[in-house]
Amino acid sequence: MKQALLLLLLAFGMNSITAQPINYSSKTNKTLLTKAPKAVSTKFAAEYPGIKPVWKMADNNYEATYTDPDTKLNNFVLYDKEGGVIKKETELNYTDYPVKINQYYSQRFPEEKIHILKCEAPNGENYYFAKHKDRIIKFDTDGNYMAEKNTKIKASEINNKVEAK
DSSP, rough: HHHHHHHBBBOOOOOTOOOEEEOOOOOEEEEEOOOOHHHHHHHHHHSTTTTTOOEETTEEEEEEEETTTTTOOOOEEEOOSSEEEEEEEEEEGGGOOOOHHHHHHHHTTSSSEEEEOEOTTTTTHHHHHHEETTTEEOOOSSBBOOOOGGGGOOOHHHHBBBHHH
């Protein structure tokens, strides 16, 4: 599932757009936790009743990873220490993101299976992304490729979350 999320970072746009994936070398240290602090776990339980996440400490934040019981796809929620949501990442079925992303990917990486994630941040920044090797490819909400200067995701943050399907 770790590579599945990484591959989801490989979304596509069409026309004459050229891929300019980002290569990240920094590593995020993560520690597996038995539970999150009460403020964080209470916030998660209120939003996702009945879901039992795997908790990890990512830098000074708390990451809840879980599989949606209906879609069987992976989801990630990153919280600060007070339980505030920093961002949410949701693995998507191929029908749940813009067609431009599939077109972009099939033109540039026809031999690879795509796995797309949607990232939602409380500040309103929403986008799609997919992983290609050690790079992250990012798309806007219409499925248009976004230049690498706008990409803020670290590949190391998702490397341990995705595995091939």
